[in-house]
Every structure is written in structure tokens, then in C-alpha cells.
Amino acid sequence: MYHKSYSIDEIAEIVNTKNFIKISDAAITTLAFDSRRLGDIIHTLFFAVKGRRDGHDFVREAYSSGIRNFVVSDERNFAETCPDANFIVVPDTVRALQTLAVYHRSQFNIPVIGITGSNGKTIVKEWLYQLLAPEKNIVRSPKSYNSQIGVPVSVWGMGEEHELALFEAGISRKGEMEALEGIIKPAIGVLTNIGQAHEDGFSSDQEKTVEKLKLFNDSELFIYSPKYLAEYSGSIPGKKTFTWDWNNESADLNIIEDVISADKSHRLVKGAFSGEIIQCLVPFTDAASVENAVCCWATMLALGYSPAVIDSRIGKLHPVGMRLELKTGIHNSSIIDDSYSLDISSLTIALDFLKQQNQHQRRTLILSDIPGAGMNAGALYSQVARLLENKDVNRLIGIGTEISRHADRFTVDSVFFESTSDFLDNLDSVSIADESVLLKGARRFEFEKISKALTEKVHETVLAINLNALENNLNHYKSLLKPGVKITTMVKAFSYGSGSFEIANLLQFNRVDYLAVAFADEGIALRQAGITLPVMVMNPDVAGFDTMIEHDLEPEIYSLRVLNEFVAKLKRKGREEYPIHVKLDTGMHRLGFLEEDVPALLDELTGLTAIRVRSIFSHLTSSEDPAADEFTRQQIGLFKELTSLIESRLGYSVIKHIANTSAISRWPEAQFDMVRLGIGLYGIDSAREAGVSPLETVASLKTSISQIKHLKAGETVGYNRRGVMQRDGKTATVKIGYADGYDRKLGNGAGKMIVNGKVVPTIGNICMDMCMLDITGVDAKEGDEVIVFNDQVTVESIAKEMGTIPYEILTGISQRVKRIYYYE
Known part of the structure; x- marks a missing residue:
């Protein structure tokens, strides 16, 4: 290495x-x-x-x-x-980064496989790695590094020890592929497909295809499916081509049969190749996975592998878990599970995520032998040792004979075990508690057993939080801000049901300016979890002033009573210039100083040294509603007038903010010095038109089927016999009820869930811990996953059915529902 x-x-x-x-x-x-x-x-x-x-x-x-x-x-x-x-x-x-990568690439003369397409690039790359690794020492793009920056960083990983390279390239607009082609220079090109992704960046499907194919301009071999180039009128790249398709006799690999196994766990795929009938058993059944596997099958045939070898290897493909998951662990620990692959690049990425966690002072890495170390194993583990020092890892638990052999390379607190079973047998002696733990193991070490042993056993219903989507939404709103405008993110109410320190860590990592909570105890929990950002408390309780001051929490001051109480507390503690946030009531009529209250407020503030006004703010009542735009203008105008008056009396400038999520996009003139981003962070903005929002869904609620029943027409389901089978069919009892936050109003067909890709209705009343679905006509079995809401059955649609707002749905998810956070 x-x-x-x-x-x-x-x-x-x-x-x-x-x-x-x-x-x-x-x-x-x-x-x-x-x-x-x-x-x-x-x-x-x-x-x-x-x-x-x-x-x-x-x-x-x-x-x-x-x-x-x-x-x-x-x-x-x-x-x-x-x-x-x-x-x-x-x-x-x-451009300089790309130029350097071009030069570095030119130093090597090993075969390079370049992969592009609308979907499946990363899956095909990872599966080709699994299939070709037995013979080759392979360098590949880490995770989905396929952008203008990701590609040069990937190519930089090429070294003298490598015998093959796998790099993926992704583009979102015209003109981007030329640079990536110059960096990758693939001898072998693989096109996965041409689909709907990134359509906005191209004038037509033809233009998108032309741009993607530029990656293969100088390729010796081009592997593709003709069905994706049926509408393409240009020349096919590559000195040689290899094609694959379904029921296409002119294709080099013609798929003639595709049958699901009796146990519904595999697909037997047969094809015609070089005058013979060949087959492979694909260990997946969904259409996308089967097509990606066929693309890999075609690539290996084109590279000269025998059908028998390919069949044996494809049958052993394992899913590509492109995400690391953050889970609640035993003994107040946090478990980061990222065991899908292990090399120095993916380890570095995972260690960055570990370093981002501040909820525990101690960070532990459980690491297996790293595959492919070869002759340079000593250099590799020396590099890992330097990484652990730079990433502030406190303890290493090494598993495997190779890493144990290089134990002397590590300066951090370390302990080593020969195997995973050896570690599990001695788990009590290791003492995992009150720490963040990263699991990073090669597939053969079966780290899923460690994950199971270290993860807290809780309710099977899971709220999955996509941290990438949350980060994307944050960056989208940041892109709408004028230069210099700060951003406060709302993490009150358990971050709208999504978590506390898990969300706050990501926001702190992404350098937001403020966090806002409703009550002091929420802010104290963040401080105890290592969050150092300024925290504004929106509804402070006089009884909690002592602990607020102790934890450097900044209160909203909305009345003279609260101001006087807080100042008195500060004086008793001898504190000076403590930051406060003054709330003005410009029309919400909830909390805050009315216009007529401002003179008295100014009289009180004049000469006070115990406090310093950090910000003045107000709240728009209807920023998302065009019908209320005139009232919104009045609020903004009054806010300008009052803040100008207050600043002139204070004699110094303060941060001014009134814009909430919807106002960030609809009312740019209301951005002032700072904006407050709330539910938009979680992918919901009522000011956006349905179907055209650039926001991504952050939360997905999932459960599973406990039991399936076959019932006759007329039979009833649930309490009070409210559910009636309209025809012979079947029901599924699933593990979620009103105690989990799935409201009783969603019973008897009002609620919808997704079972194996099919949207199905509830039947009967919602129970405390479970409910029933009518799954007539759906292929399902007990234990199958059920999606309660995601980007298809949305939180907004559920709220509309209940006659409420998305806030209530998200914040109503019970704390007994397990939260899992994932980052790709």
C-alpha cells in the first residue's frame, strides 16, 4: 500500500x-x-x-x-x-485537481474499467469487484465517488500493487464527461443503463446519451445493452463491443429465460452465448438487481471468464450496503455499522463519520484484517495506525491474524483477537460502554454477528433517518441565502421526531450557526452529548435558568417578567453580557413583545450590563400562503421598523431574523441577518409544489408482517368488527399501532402502507401495538418488510388524510420506535 x-x-x-x-x-x-x-x-x-x-x-x-x-x-x-x-x-x-489526476493515471498501464449510466453504477462496480477480486488486486472508486471531484480522488488511489481498476463516472449536465474521460481513460467501458436520473441537466434523452458515451471514446471494449441505445442515432464507441439483452438474438448474451426459485430467494437466468445455452443463479429477485447481475455476467464473459466460473461466483454475490448505520448500542453506546466493504479509502470515510460523533468522549474502532494487503501489509497497517491517531480514535479492537501480527504498529490503546468468535467469546472482558463504536470488517469476518451482539434490542418497528438527504436539504436552503446570512436549524421536539444528538452532530459538522430548541432540557441534552454550537431556547422556564446558565444556553426573552427574572439570576451569579434573544410579536400573537411594549422594553434594556442582545426575531404566521401575502408584508415591515428602533437605542448591531422554512424561498427580502430552518430540513416545505421540490425525504418508517391470514368474503377484522372483507383474500397483521404513533384515524382503509412494492390499505381499527392490512393479491410472507411512510406514501399524504399537518405526524412517532441513522 x-x-x-x-x-x-x-x-x-x-x-x-x-x-x-x-x-x-x-x-x-x-x-x-x-x-x-x-x-x-x-x-x-x-x-x-x-x-x-x-x-x-x-x-x-x-x-x-x-x-x-x-x-x-x-x-x-x-x-x-x-x-x-x-x-x-x-x-x-x-481543474488543477483533475490535471494532477490525469498525470497520476498516466503513470500506470493496468486495465481500467470505466462504468457509467443513469442507475446501478455503484452496484455494478462493487459486484465486479467481488467477482474479479479472486485473481486481481483491484483499486476502485470508494463508495459512490463519481463526480468531478470524486473521480480524480478515486484515480489518485492507483498504486504499483494494483492489477485492475474499477472507476465509475456520474454526470448531471452537458460538458462534464470530457474531464472524467481524460482522467479515467478506460480500456473497457460498461454502460449500465439510460434512465430518468438527472434529466434536468440535459435538453433531451439523446443529448444525455451522447454525453454519457463520451466516457468510452477511446475504449478498446464497450459492453452495453442495445435496448438502452435504441433511440440513439450516433456511432457506438469502442473498437470492439459486447452486447447483452433480453430476447434479442443479435445480442452476444441473449437472455432467454428468467425464473424465480420456489423459495423466492433466487432467480435462475438462462442465456444464449456463442451457440450454447448457459445459466447463472442470481441471489436476488428484484428486477434492478437481476439486470445489474446480467450486466456483470456480460462483462465477465467479454473478459474471457468461463460460464461455469461466472455461475459459481454470481451465486455468491452479496448485497452492497452502500450506507453506514448509526444505532443505539448496549450500555449507552452508539454503534456505527459499516461492514459492507473494507479498504483504506472506505475506512477513512467511516472514521470521518466516527469523528463527527460527539455524544461520547471515547471512540473505539473494531477492525478486521484488511483484504489484499499482500507484500505491503506492514506499510498498510502503519498507514491505518496514522489514520487512527489523526481521527482521534481512543481504542482499537483488532480481529484477525494479520492485524494481530502487526499489533506493534498501533500507538492507541489496543487489544487483538484471532477471530470474530474469539472476540464474541470474550465480549464481557472488552467492556463496551459509554462510547461510539465503529464496526469495519471484511465480509468473511461476519461482523453482522458483532453488530447484533452490540446493538440494543428494541421494538422491531424502525424509523430510518437518511442523513445524506438531511444534508442535501440543508445545502439546498443554504444555496438560497444571500452572502453572509446565517442559519439557525430547529432541533426542538426531538428534531421533529428524528433524534437529538444524532441530528445535531451532523448540523454541527456542516457548520450551521445556531441550534434552536423549545425547552432547556433539550439544550442540556445536546450539551451533554458534546454539542458546542450556540443553542437558543425558545420557551425558557424561569425555574430552569440556573441550569441554562450552567450549560451556556441562550434564552428567548419574550416579556419583561422573563427579562427581569433572568437578569436577577445573572446578577446573583456575577455574570456579564450574557447573550439573549428578544422575541417581537408582529402578528402571531403567541409569545413576544407587541409594538406598544417596545418602549418599556428599551427602558429596561438601557444600561443593563448583565445581558447583551444577541438577536431580535419574530415569527411569520403564513409565509407559505399566497392568500396571506399582504399580512406577511405587514409583518416584515413592522419587524424592520422595530428592530431599527431597538438597535438605535442599544447602540450596537444585533442579528435579525424572521424567516422560517417557507419564507427562505418565498420571501428573500425577509432573510435579514439569519434564517430559521425547521421542517424543510426534513424534506417538507408547504410552500413547494407537490412533485417539483428539490428536497429529499429524510425519514422512512418501517415495520414487518407478524402473521398472514386467509379470510372469506364477509368475515370481519379487528375491534368492533369494523373491518369487513369485501372478497376472499388475505390480511397481514403488522407491528405498529397507535402507541407507536400510527393514529387510529388511519384505520379502515384511511391509511396506506407498502408491501413488496404494492400500496395496500388498512382494514379494521388500529390497535395499540399492531394493525391489519388487506394484502389480497400481493405476494408476501410473514417477516416481510412493510413501509409505513417514505417518498411514495408520504408524511404529507398521511397528514392530509388525518386532517392535520406533517409536523404532528413526525413528532408523534413514539420514542419506543427504534431510530436508525444511515449515511452513504
Whole structure:
């Protein structure tokens, strides 16, 4: 695992630009573009990329972390403020990163497989890795690194020890593929499919196809299905081609039969190839997985593998879990399960997520042998040891003979076991408690057994929180803000039912400016979980002022009574200039100072040294409703008038904010100095038109089938015999009821759930812990997953059926429902 090292002078010459070199012997082996995700600091080159954030704003942060080599496009005064660092100055840092990757790629003459398509790129890449790894030492894109930045970072991973490369490329608009083709230079091209993804970036399907195929301009071999190029009128790339299709006699691999097994766990796929009938057993039954497996089958045939070898390997394919999951663990621990693959790249990504967790002071990594170490195992585990130091890991639990053999490489607190069973037999002696634990194991070590042993046993119904979607929604709203506008995110009510520190950690990592909670105890819980962001308490209780002050929580002041009580408490504690947030009532008539109250407020504030007004804010009543726009304008106007008056009397500027989620997009003039992002963070914004929102669904509620019953027409179901079978059919009893937050109003067909892709109605009354579904005509078995809501059966549709709002649905999910957080 020795990465080719470049001197800083070599890199400056490669990107062909001026530079300020102060450490001429600096050696670069690692690339970075995010100051929050830094690995081998001594040998890292940091690229200040301009995107949603400007990487130049974080150069000094990276410098303070120990980085001494930078590529920037904005010189600023870095040479003076970072005196012992190297700076390479370029017109465009992304282009410089790509240029460096092109040069690095040119140093190797190994076969490279380039993969693109609308869907399935990452699955096909990971399955080809599983299928080809027995013969080859393979470098591949980590996770789904397929963007303008992800591809060069992936290609940078190529080393002398590799015999094959698998890189995926994704584009979302015209003109992006040329750069990726120049970096990957695939000898073998694989097109997974052409579908609906990223349609907005192209004028037509024809243009999208043309752009994607540019990846294969110079490929020796191009593997594809003709059905996806049926409407394409251009030339087919590749000096040679290999095609696959269903019921297409002209295809090199013609699928003629596709039959699901009796136990519904596999599909037997037969095809015609070179005049023979061949077959493989695909260990999946859904259409997308079968097609991805056939694409891999065709690729291996095109590479010269025998049908028998391919059949034996495809039958052993395992699902690609592209996400790491954060779960509640035993003894007040947090378990991060990321065992789907193990190499240095994916380990680095997972360690970044571990470092992001602040709810425990202690961080533990449980790590198995890393496959493919070969002759350079010593160098590999030395690199891992440096990673653990840089990522603030406190303890390593190593599992496997190889990592145990290199125990002396690790300086952190370490213990080693020969096997997974050896570790589980000695689990009590390891003492997992009050810590964040990352599980990172190669497939053969069966770390799912460790995950099961360490995860708290709770209710089977699960609320799955997609942290990528939450991050996407946050970044979307950030993109709507004017320069310099701050953002407060609402995490009250258990983050709208989604969690507390789990959500707050991500928000802190993404550098929001404030968190807001309803009550002091919510803020205290965040502080105890290691959250250091400023926290505003929207409804402070006078009785809780002591603990608020103790935990540096900042109260909303909405009346003279609350102000006087808080000031008195501060004076008794000898505190000065404590931050407060003044709430104005511009029309909500809930909490806050009315216009006529402001003179008295100013009289009280004048001369006070115990407090300092950090912000003044108000709340819009109807920012999402066009019918109320005139009232919204009046609120904004009054807010401007009152804040101007208050600031003039205070003699200093304060943060002003009135815009809630809907106002961020509908009322840009109301952004002022800060906005408050609430339910939009979770993918719901009532100001958006249905079906056209760029927001992603964050929460999915899932349960499972306990029992299936076959009933006759006229038979009744549930309490009071309210459910009546209209025809012969079957019902499924599922593990969710009103005690879990599934309201009784959703009984008797009002509620809908998804069973194996089919939307089905409830039947009968909702019970406390379960309810029944009419699954007549649906292929299902006991134990199957049932989706209560997601992006198909939405929270909004459930709220509409109940005559309420999405807030009530999300916040009503019981705490006994298990929360799982995943990050891809």
C-alpha cells in the first residue's frame, strides 16, 4: 500500500502555475478538499474548492490542523498568515485537481474499467469487484465517488500493487464527461443503463446519451445493452463491443429465460452465448438487481471468464450496503455499522463519520484484517495506525491474524483477537460502554454477528433517518441565502421526531450557526452529548435558568417578567453580557413583545450590563400562503421598523431574523441577518409544489408482517368488527399501532402502507401495538418488510388524510420506535 509520492515542486510543475514554495522537500501522497476530513496530515495536499462553500474560507482551519501544502485560486494573504506552508496558485482548483489526476493515471498501464449510466453504477462496480477480486488486486472508486471531484480522488488511489481498476463516472449536465474521460481513460467501458436520473441537466434523452458515451471514446471494449441505445442515432464507441439483452438474438448474451426459485430467494437466468445455452443463479429477485447481475455476467464473459466460473461466483454475490448505520448500542453506546466493504479509502470515510460523533468522549474502532494487503501489509497497517491517531480514535479492537501480527504498529490503546468468535467469546472482558463504536470488517469476518451482539434490542418497528438527504436539504436552503446570512436549524421536539444528538452532530459538522430548541432540557441534552454550537431556547422556564446558565444556553426573552427574572439570576451569579434573544410579536400573537411594549422594553434594556442582545426575531404566521401575502408584508415591515428602533437605542448591531422554512424561498427580502430552518430540513416545505421540490425525504418508517391470514368474503377484522372483507383474500397483521404513533384515524382503509412494492390499505381499527392490512393479491410472507411512510406514501399524504399537518405526524412517532441513522 505504498502510494506514489510526489514532491511539491513536481506537483507545481504538473499543474503548470506559479507557486510559493517554502518547504521544498514536502512529499505528497494524500489529497484533501474538506478541512473536516483530513487523514495523513503531513503528506496531504489541500485543494481549496469553490462550491456551496468556498474552501478558501477553511484554509486557516486546515493549517491549524497541521496541513502545510495547499492549492488555491485566491491568494488572499495566506502566505503571511500561514507562514511555513506551501501554496500553489491556480486559476481553478478543481481543474488543477483533475490535471494532477490525469498525470497520476498516466503513470500506470493496468486495465481500467470505466462504468457509467443513469442507475446501478455503484452496484455494478462493487459486484465486479467481488467477482474479479479472486485473481486481481483491484483499486476502485470508494463508495459512490463519481463526480468531478470524486473521480480524480478515486484515480489518485492507483498504486504499483494494483492489477485492475474499477472507476465509475456520474454526470448531471452537458460538458462534464470530457474531464472524467481524460482522467479515467478506460480500456473497457460498461454502460449500465439510460434512465430518468438527472434529466434536468440535459435538453433531451439523446443529448444525455451522447454525453454519457463520451466516457468510452477511446475504449478498446464497450459492453452495453442495445435496448438502452435504441433511440440513439450516433456511432457506438469502442473498437470492439459486447452486447447483452433480453430476447434479442443479435445480442452476444441473449437472455432467454428468467425464473424465480420456489423459495423466492433466487432467480435462475438462462442465456444464449456463442451457440450454447448457459445459466447463472442470481441471489436476488428484484428486477434492478437481476439486470445489474446480467450486466456483470456480460462483462465477465467479454473478459474471457468461463460460464461455469461466472455461475459459481454470481451465486455468491452479496448485497452492497452502500450506507453506514448509526444505532443505539448496549450500555449507552452508539454503534456505527459499516461492514459492507473494507479498504483504506472506505475506512477513512467511516472514521470521518466516527469523528463527527460527539455524544461520547471515547471512540473505539473494531477492525478486521484488511483484504489484499499482500507484500505491503506492514506499510498498510502503519498507514491505518496514522489514520487512527489523526481521527482521534481512543481504542482499537483488532480481529484477525494479520492485524494481530502487526499489533506493534498501533500507538492507541489496543487489544487483538484471532477471530470474530474469539472476540464474541470474550465480549464481557472488552467492556463496551459509554462510547461510539465503529464496526469495519471484511465480509468473511461476519461482523453482522458483532453488530447484533452490540446493538440494543428494541421494538422491531424502525424509523430510518437518511442523513445524506438531511444534508442535501440543508445545502439546498443554504444555496438560497444571500452572502453572509446565517442559519439557525430547529432541533426542538426531538428534531421533529428524528433524534437529538444524532441530528445535531451532523448540523454541527456542516457548520450551521445556531441550534434552536423549545425547552432547556433539550439544550442540556445536546450539551451533554458534546454539542458546542450556540443553542437558543425558545420557551425558557424561569425555574430552569440556573441550569441554562450552567450549560451556556441562550434564552428567548419574550416579556419583561422573563427579562427581569433572568437578569436577577445573572446578577446573583456575577455574570456579564450574557447573550439573549428578544422575541417581537408582529402578528402571531403567541409569545413576544407587541409594538406598544417596545418602549418599556428599551427602558429596561438601557444600561443593563448583565445581558447583551444577541438577536431580535419574530415569527411569520403564513409565509407559505399566497392568500396571506399582504399580512406577511405587514409583518416584515413592522419587524424592520422595530428592530431599527431597538438597535438605535442599544447602540450596537444585533442579528435579525424572521424567516422560517417557507419564507427562505418565498420571501428573500425577509432573510435579514439569519434564517430559521425547521421542517424543510426534513424534506417538507408547504410552500413547494407537490412533485417539483428539490428536497429529499429524510425519514422512512418501517415495520414487518407478524402473521398472514386467509379470510372469506364477509368475515370481519379487528375491534368492533369494523373491518369487513369485501372478497376472499388475505390480511397481514403488522407491528405498529397507535402507541407507536400510527393514529387510529388511519384505520379502515384511511391509511396506506407498502408491501413488496404494492400500496395496500388498512382494514379494521388500529390497535395499540399492531394493525391489519388487506394484502389480497400481493405476494408476501410473514417477516416481510412493510413501509409505513417514505417518498411514495408520504408524511404529507398521511397528514392530509388525518386532517392535520406533517409536523404532528413526525413528532408523534413514539420514542419506543427504534431510530436508525444511515449515511452513504
